[in-house]
Amino acid sequence: MLRSIATLILILHVSAFGQGTPVALDLAVEAAGPYDTANWATRVNNANLIDLLSTNSISSPVLAPGNPLGWALANFYRLRWNRAVNRLGTPFAGSTSKLRLTHLYSSSWIIENSGLTWGIDVVEGPFGNYGFAGSITMTEVFAMANKLDALFVTHSDSDHLSTSLAVAMLLLGKPVICSIDLGAVALALGAPPSLVEIPRTGYRGVLTANGLIKYSVYNGKQRVGTPTVVDCNAYAFDTNTGQTIIHGGDVEDPGFATHIMSANWYADFLLNPSTSYVPHNYQFLSHELEYTHFGSALLKLNMPTVGPCPPSRFVLIWGEAVEF
Numbered sequence: 001m002l003r004s005i006a007t008l009i010l011i012l013h014v015s016a017f018g019q020g021t022p023v024a025l026d027l028a029v030e031a032a033g034p035y036d037t038a039n040w041a042t043r044v045n046n047a048n049l050i051d052l053l054s055t056n057s058i059s060s061p062v063l064a065p066g067n068p069l070g071w072a073l074a075n076f077y078r079l080r081w082n083r084a085v086n087r088l089g090t091p092f093a094g095s096t097s098k099l100r101l102t103h104l105y106s107s108s109w110i111i112e113n114s115g116l117t118w119g120i121d122v123v124e125g126p127f128g129n130y131g132f133a134g135s136i137t138m139t140e141v142f143a144m145a146n147k148l149d150a151l152f153v154t155h156s157d158s159d160h161l162s163t164s165l166a167v168a169m170l171l172l173g174k175p176v177i178c179s180i181d182l183g184a185v186a187l188a189l190g191a192p193p194s195l196v197e198i199p200r201t202g203y204r205g206v207l208t209a210n211g212l213i214k215y216s217v218y219n220g221k222q223r224v225g226t227p228t229v230v231d232c233n234a235y236a237f238d239t240n241t242g243q244t245i246i247h248g249g250d251v252e253d254p255g256f257a258t259h260i261m262s263a264n265w266y267a268d269f270l271l272n273p274s275t276s277y278v279p280h281n282y283q284f285l286s287h288e289l290e291y292t293h294f295g296s297a298l299l300k301l302n303m304p305t306v307g308p309c310p311p312s313r314f315v316l317i318w319g320e321a322v323e324f
């Protein structure tokens with residue numbers, strides 16, 4: 001009941017502000033960043049507003065066509081996407097920073113390190129599919145592809161795979177690294193074999209125009225889905241400045257934990273909470289406000305009342321970045 005009232009108030013609020021609401025929210029997010037403890041209340045308010053916009057109910061797709069606020073969320077995400085694209089390739093804010101991590105929809109992450117920029121599960125979200133006006137355009141998808149040296153895809157779920165971005169990468173002659181099943185489909189559809197990497201469990205690197213991205217892959221299985229099919233990759237990245245990063249995709253099979261121990265995958269940064277048993281210093285929230293998972297996989301932003309976020313559950317709003 002309380003939630004219904006809050007949502008109703010939000011609908012009235014958004015209606016009152018009309019097309020300007022996403023812009024106002026975007027600016028509010030910019031005004032209280034991830035480390036801004038002085039304005040933490042603003043940050044909490046922003047997160048609460050975004051949670052309400054999603055009409056995120058655990059038992060139903062959060063962005064069903066009936067969501068009356070879908071257009072606002074779509075517009076907001078587009079603004080945040082473009083902020084992220086515009087930031088990529090620019091100098092880091094901190095003079096001693098070696099690494100910049102940018103978060104976008106659900107499990108979308110972009111890593112910048114040593115002049116290299118690579119994306120993992122970067123997606124434009126479901127907004128265009130649902131026909132929401134103001135969703136991310138193909139021009140904006142290509143703007144992202146222009147900034148990436150490589151795209152890693154963990155699996156074919158639509159909160160992890162953007163076929164638009166993958167095609168854009170291939171058209172620009174850039175490598176796409178993907179799961180076994182997804183790679184087979186891509187090749188069958190005519191994707192250039194020289195650009196589609198389908199790595200098997202082990203260590204390797206992908207050579208891009210700007211250098212070598214060093215990564216290890218684990219061919220795993222999803223928590224949700226057919227339990228016997230190997231359909232999801234987890235990636236561990238070794239940066240050129242000593243940090244290690246794991247994006248676990250949705251791998252949740254017991255073999256992954258065994259592999260982590262035997263392969264000595266240690267992560268300074270963990271970009272997916274579905275693999276929470278991985279040792280790490282920083283764990284970032286992912287899978288929030290997204291629509292292909294049900295039950296416990298769905299998360300709200302739920303910002304802590306006092307900032308900053310604890311390293312065990314670091315929250316980045318779409319389009320935000322942090323440096324280390």
Ligand SMILES: [Zn+2]
Pocket residue numbers: 107157159160250287293
């Ligand atoms: Zn997922």
